[in-house]
Structure formats: C-alpha cells, structure tokens
Amino acid sequence: MYKLIWVGPSDSYHFGMGSTVYLQDSPATPSATATDNVTMVSGWPAFLSRCHSITPFCSPGNTFFLSALLSNCRLNGDSETNTTKATSSLVVIADSRADAIAWASCSLLFVSRRPPICQEGIVAHFNHRYVFSAIDAPVNWMAPVGSSAERELLDMLDLLSFAVPLYGVTCAEGFVVGASALENEVAANFSSFGQFSLEVLAWVLYPTARHFRNLRVVRRLALIRERLSSSRESDTPSRLNVRRSSLNSVSTSGSRDQLGGVSLQAHAPRQDNAPVNDELLNEDFFYSFFSRSMYRNPRVVAATFVSQLLSWQIVQPNSVVWTWSDSFAQKLQDIRVWVLLLLLVNSLWGLFVAAQEKRAYRIARRTYLASVEILAVVTVVSFVMRDKIFSMCETKWTLERQRLYDFTSFPGFLAHSYSFNLGLDSVVITPADVLWVQYGPLVHIIDTSFGVLTLYSALKTTYFLRYERVAAWIRRRWGKRRGPSVIAGSRMLKPTPSMQDLLQSTRQPSQQQEPRYERSELEVLLNCPVRAKSIIRNSMELEKPNSYGLPEATPSCALDFGVMVRDGEAHSRICFWGVFTKKHKRISLQPEDGESPSPRSRRRSSVAFSTPRSSFTLLSSSVVPLNHNPEGPRLALDKPRKRLSVEH
Structure with a gap:
C-alpha cells in the first residue's frame, strides 16, 4: 500500500500495488557455486550449496528475478543432534536487508544473551535509521535461554558478524510449498507495502485543505451572483458596499484569488436604467481573469520553488511503483514540474525586460505563451524521458550499494536482492554524485523543456506575424479595388477578436511604424x-x-x-x-x-x-x-x- 498525499487521514489517498511473476520452465544454470574459489556478486549462488536447483520467477518477457523456487533443499534441523530437514520445494524472496534480520534477532534475545553485534551500529542505530519508535518486545516473545530457538538466532548473528562485506549478504524469507500447489498455480503475486506521508501534520492540515477545497465552487458562484445582482438591481452604493464586504470574508488560496473590496464612488451612483455592460460577465474575460496565478509574488515564488524541489523526492519511491506495477492505472503521473519551467520563463523574461524593455514590449504585443502550452511541453518532454526518470531510484540504490544486481552468477538472468551498506550511517551530507542522480533528471527536463518552448514560441511568433501581414494585405488590396461592400464580405479573413486590439494599430495605412512605447x-x-513582462498570459x-x-x-x-x-x-x-x-x-x-x-x-x-x-x-x-x-x-x-x- 502506497500513501501519496501528505495531507489526509491515514486511510485515504492510497492504493495497493502488486506484480505478477511466472515460474520459468527450466532452472537457471549457475556460472559458479559457493564451493568454487571465486568472488560472487551476490549471495544467490550460495543457495546451491544446500539446494539442487534454482528456478526463477520472472515477469513475461523479462529476465529479472527477485524470487525463485529452490528444489530439494537440506535445511538445518536441531543443532544439538546436527540433523537436517529435507524439503522438495521452497519459495524464497530476497526482499530483506541484513540490518533488519540482525535487529529482529537481537530483539528476540534477552539483553544478557545478546552478542557484540547487537551493540554495533547495524542494530543500535536501526530505530533512528528508519524513524521507528523504540519498543521492547514482550517477554513471552523472547527465546528461552538454552533453547533451540536461541541457538538458531545466535547462529544467524554469528554469520552476519563474519560476513565481509556486509552489503554482499543476500537475506531471503521463504515458505515451503507442496507439489500440488505448483501443479495448479504457476503464478505468484507479491505485493509491496509502503507509505510516503507525514502523518504528524495530517490532523493539522487536512481540515484546512478540505475547507478551501469546498470553497472553490462557492466563491465562484458567490462572485457571479454578486456581479449579476449589482448590475440588475437598483441598489444604493451603501447597500452594495455591505453586500460586497460580506462576500470578501470568504478568503481563497492558490491561483484563483478573492479580490479586494470594491467601493463604489459616491459621485457615480448606478441608475435604474443603466445598461448591463459588465466585462466580468464575458466568457473570454472570465477565463483570462480567473486563470491568473500568484507566481509574480516573490514570497509565493520562493515557497513554490522550495516545494517543487522537495516534492521531486516523491518521484523516487514512486518510480519503483511505476517500474514494478502491472496495471497502467497504478502507474503514477506525478511529474508535475511545469511550474518550475513557468518560474524560469518569468525570471529570464524579467531579465530581458530589464535590459530591453521596449523590445520586450514589441515582442509581447505580437505573441504570448499560455500556461497550458507550458504544461503540454513539460508533459511531452517528461514522457520522452520517462525511462531515465524512473530509473534514477535503481541507479541511486546501486551507487549506494543498497541493491545488488548480479549479472554473472546466472547467465541470461539478472538476480536482484536487497543489501545493507553500513557506511551510509556515517554520511551526514548527501554526496554530489548521489544528489545528481536524484536531481539530474529534473534539470534535464527543465532545460530540454525550455529549449522546446523557445522553439515553439519562435514558430508561434512567426505564424502571428505572417497572419498579420496577410490580413493587412487583404484589407489593403480588396478595400481599394471593390469598396466597403467587399470588405464586409471578406470579414471571415479578419483576425480573431483576441487579436483585434493587437492589429488595431496596423489597420490604418498611414501608420507604418511601431507606436512609441511609454509606460502607462x-x-x-x-x-x-x-x-512588457506579460509574456505568459492566456490570450492575445x-x-x-x-x-x-x-x-x-x-x-x-x-x-x-x-x-x-x-x-x-x-x-x-x-x-x-x-x-x-x-x-x-x-x-x-x-x-x-x-x-x-x-x-x-x-x-x-x-x-x-x-x-x-x-x-x-x-x-x-x-x-x-x-x-x-x-x-x-x-x-x-x-x-x-x-x-x-x-x-x-
């Protein structure tokens, strides 16, 4: 189970993820065994010292395996009599880490019976490493002194004490299956369970988030109702002030903001027969007005930038879900970094405006970039780079030796196992190479998207200029030859209403130059x-x-x-x-x-x-x-x- 949202109760915004693997027809052929004098990449070949063969579980068309079927294994029995137990079929899953096995073994032993490894960092720092609460195991869970269970735990800890290097140890959990189960069921489903949520803040933030979510529709309807009533009713200015003040008590957040109170001027009361000509009631203005963001506010820009960098960490655990999940619906669409590109465009365009304000104004009059276009560009680039994005988690784990990928032990197969690197506990600051593995894909998405957006804006500007010249040529040519009636008949070729104001200055033949730019x-x-700075807007x-x-x-x-x-x-x-x-x-x-x-x-x-x-x-x-x-x-x-x- 993966929890994706930081805000919300513990039983919301989560889903289950499972992967189905199939048992191969023939066992994997090892290149070497544990008895050979060779250095093995992982501990998978060591199972052949106790078992006859290893048959991997793989997904269709893949050679990667995390679990396998061990045949004809001899397991340790009673250590006093030195007997063994034979099993015909044993399914093992290499999804355990050495520190977890050592911590669990030490927790089941009495303090006086624990070996020195229980006082070392692999066990002593386990709770701090995974942010667990230190809870002592009940007494009835403890292994009795001198029992076979205690001897088994001590043997396990003794094996881990002499394992060098520790990250090369492969720990697996298994269960015995009968022959009838293998005949009837050839597929095994292994589910992953995890959580990425700050439950400490859930009870604080969730009521506020729910309140603002419910107000989104309410505030729009209230504003529309208020505008309609103010334009159709014959209210005095004082009554309108009271009504609008009551509506202003509804606060908002995000890109759709409640505007400041509008006070009517005392010398211009509204007449009963005044025409209803409210620009807010226009659909185009509604779309352009209520889609305005707050990314010009320095505080909002700083908070958004930090939030986007932190939220990028969510992509790392989710990349495992994307890679290992069977269902396409469970693959996470969480590459929401288009806001960073929007902030980058605003910042770079602001620098250009500071250097060439008049030229920036002339460019802004002829073209624009919509936020939807920025979103589309980032989406396309992210889709093209999806393999690189969702492989960063595996790359990071390999670099830190938290995962083992054994290409050599079984030719034709990739043996995967979890590992533990004790050296990571002494790392206070994330190394530069690991940090680049995490944020390198983000940088590549932003710079590639910026290049694509620059090319797109150049093509869009060229199209608008060409459209303007064609429209001006049609007006100039057909207006002189056939008169006003022909101009009225050719109105289908005129620019769209959104471009009307842009081309208004070019419609007069006497005006051949750009109007002189001055600040309003x-x-x-x-x-x-x-x-000059409004290059990003939703209309011309x-x-x-x-x-x-x-x-x-x-x-x-x-x-x-x-x-x-x-x-x-x-x-x-x-x-x-x-x-x-x-x-x-x-x-x-x-x-x-x-x-x-x-x-x-x-x-x-x-x-x-x-x-x-x-x-x-x-x-x-x-x-x-x-x-x-x-x-x-x-x-x-x-x-x-x-x-x-x-x-x-």
Whole structure:
C-alpha cells in the first residue's frame, strides 16, 4: 500500500500495488557455486550449496528475478543432534536487508544473551535509521535461554558478524510449498507495502485543505451572483458596499484569488436604467481573469520553488511503483514540474525586460505563451524521458550499494536482492554524485523543456506575424479595388477578436511604424512594466485603450502583478504587499484653512479613475475629481478650498 498525499487521514489517498511473476520452465544454470574459489556478486549462488536447483520467477518477457523456487533443499534441523530437514520445494524472496534480520534477532534475545553485534551500529542505530519508535518486545516473545530457538538466532548473528562485506549478504524469507500447489498455480503475486506521508501534520492540515477545497465552487458562484445582482438591481452604493464586504470574508488560496473590496464612488451612483455592460460577465474575460496565478509574488515564488524541489523526492519511491506495477492505472503521473519551467520563463523574461524593455514590449504585443502550452511541453518532454526518470531510484540504490544486481552468477538472468551498506550511517551530507542522480533528471527536463518552448514560441511568433501581414494585405488590396461592400464580405479573413486590439494599430495605412512605447499611468504608479513582462498570459489581449485613447494593461495582466482594476479603481490583491511605489502609499485630503480631515478621508487609499477627465491617480475613499493634467505631477483641484497632499 502506497500513501501519496501528505495531507489526509491515514486511510485515504492510497492504493495497493502488486506484480505478477511466472515460474520459468527450466532452472537457471549457475556460472559458479559457493564451493568454487571465486568472488560472487551476490549471495544467490550460495543457495546451491544446500539446494539442487534454482528456478526463477520472472515477469513475461523479462529476465529479472527477485524470487525463485529452490528444489530439494537440506535445511538445518536441531543443532544439538546436527540433523537436517529435507524439503522438495521452497519459495524464497530476497526482499530483506541484513540490518533488519540482525535487529529482529537481537530483539528476540534477552539483553544478557545478546552478542557484540547487537551493540554495533547495524542494530543500535536501526530505530533512528528508519524513524521507528523504540519498543521492547514482550517477554513471552523472547527465546528461552538454552533453547533451540536461541541457538538458531545466535547462529544467524554469528554469520552476519563474519560476513565481509556486509552489503554482499543476500537475506531471503521463504515458505515451503507442496507439489500440488505448483501443479495448479504457476503464478505468484507479491505485493509491496509502503507509505510516503507525514502523518504528524495530517490532523493539522487536512481540515484546512478540505475547507478551501469546498470553497472553490462557492466563491465562484458567490462572485457571479454578486456581479449579476449589482448590475440588475437598483441598489444604493451603501447597500452594495455591505453586500460586497460580506462576500470578501470568504478568503481563497492558490491561483484563483478573492479580490479586494470594491467601493463604489459616491459621485457615480448606478441608475435604474443603466445598461448591463459588465466585462466580468464575458466568457473570454472570465477565463483570462480567473486563470491568473500568484507566481509574480516573490514570497509565493520562493515557497513554490522550495516545494517543487522537495516534492521531486516523491518521484523516487514512486518510480519503483511505476517500474514494478502491472496495471497502467497504478502507474503514477506525478511529474508535475511545469511550474518550475513557468518560474524560469518569468525570471529570464524579467531579465530581458530589464535590459530591453521596449523590445520586450514589441515582442509581447505580437505573441504570448499560455500556461497550458507550458504544461503540454513539460508533459511531452517528461514522457520522452520517462525511462531515465524512473530509473534514477535503481541507479541511486546501486551507487549506494543498497541493491545488488548480479549479472554473472546466472547467465541470461539478472538476480536482484536487497543489501545493507553500513557506511551510509556515517554520511551526514548527501554526496554530489548521489544528489545528481536524484536531481539530474529534473534539470534535464527543465532545460530540454525550455529549449522546446523557445522553439515553439519562435514558430508561434512567426505564424502571428505572417497572419498579420496577410490580413493587412487583404484589407489593403480588396478595400481599394471593390469598396466597403467587399470588405464586409471578406470579414471571415479578419483576425480573431483576441487579436483585434493587437492589429488595431496596423489597420490604418498611414501608420507604418511601431507606436512609441511609454509606460502607462498604472505602470508608472506600480513602477513595473506590466505589459512588457506579460509574456505568459492566456490570450492575445495585452492592452486596451483607456478613456483618453492611450493603451493600458488589461485587468487580467494587472492582476498578475497584484493589482485588480475594476470600474476605474485599483486595489492590491491578497498576498501582495507593497505593490504601489513608496511615494504613493498614503494620500489624504487636507484643508488649507486648518480644519481637521473628515473620518472618511482617513480610510485606506485606493487607486481610481474619478471621472473621464481625471488622470489615473491615488484618491482616498472621499472621491474628489481632478482635472486631467497630462504633463505629470502638478494636479489642479476642482475645489480650490482643498489641496491634495502626498505623505511619504
């Protein structure tokens, strides 16, 4: 049984894994026996000193075996009379380690009867090695002093004491089967049991995870219902504020975030006959808006990066399940490293924007990368490299001598057995070669995926440029020759609505050059080139004209950088702190004649478009319309009695 999820009760998120092997028709021919003066790779040939033959259990079309059928074996009997026991058929499975056998043997002996090996590191550090609780065996489990059971345990410990090297010892457990069982059943099923879960944290994290999971659908429905009611009902601004504040009490996590409270402006109440033109009700905007992630937040980026590196360790034990499982449904699809590629693309593109901001903006206007495309690229690359990924566990075990692979003892077969390397207990830091075995496949996936994604983005950009030129040529050629009626008939050749804004500047014949790039008012306020950095988005739409006809970043792109723009107002997003520049953090209205500011003017600031004539600036909740001054810092107020001051 394998438990895969760190969060959850002990009986959830787990499944059983089994592998079916078949008994071979003929025994394996050994290249040497234990009596020969040769060095053996594993202890499998030593069984031939007591048994007549070894017949492996292998899966169809494979020569790898972990279990075998031993025929005509002579086992030790009573040590006092030096007798032996003969068995016709004995099935053994080499799935035990030498330290486990030594620890179990010492635990069944009284303390005064334990040999020196029980005080050595192989046994003394066993509980610490596997994070087991130190529990003493009951007295009735102990082998009586002087009994045959005690002598058998002492013989086993004596054998392990003189075994050099210890990692070359093959320990197996077996059971006797009758001839009738072999005639009727030729296949044996061996199940593996394990767990990869932090049960200590399960009771703490599971209720919270379940709470947020149940709120995913609830918060979407609540937001849609709130938007519909606010656009169709004739509510006053105060009632809308109360309703929206109640909805904001539902917090969210992950890529779909509850946005900050939206406060209506006092000077612009909604009329009963106002047309319903809500952009949030548009399906395309819904998809682009609610798919925005939080991977622009430095704290989220750092936590995600560390989490992805730690979760890569889950692939290591799961690779055994992938390799040894029979059912395809039980093979784990857990190569979820596409987020690392997304973070890498964001980081490298941010460096390019810092060096060539204007060029980056021109590229971002002509193309984009969707998160689904990044996911698809990583999936394809991971599938191609799956053999290398799921062999890293076996490679690591071989390098650390925790597994034995015997190619020489039985020609044509690969004998596998578990082993124990005592030298690993003294290793405090993971060696570089072992660390590379673990994270080398991850590095190869990321760099290969980045190369494929770069090639894909270049082809996509070329396609968009070609499409733009063909569309412009059709408009220019057929528009002049046949007039407006022909243009209306050829609208099927025009770009899609998502590319409409991108090609808007190229539709006018007089405009042959790129428009001059300048940061928008929102980008100046955030001190961040939002449009130039938004290479990863889910649609071609990058910018839209504001009330003055100047390009402004779309609300979905602004949301990526921690700002929600809605109805001319901007609010900082959850988990984003300090998104506005320091000089704009606090703004208040102060009267010139010395009167104290009203309580409403001391409320938190927001970013707003006050009127179609106002510039994009920070206002307190008491909205005061400002005359638009395109020259910059100098602002003029409609009411000369008050002045706008900025507090640093």
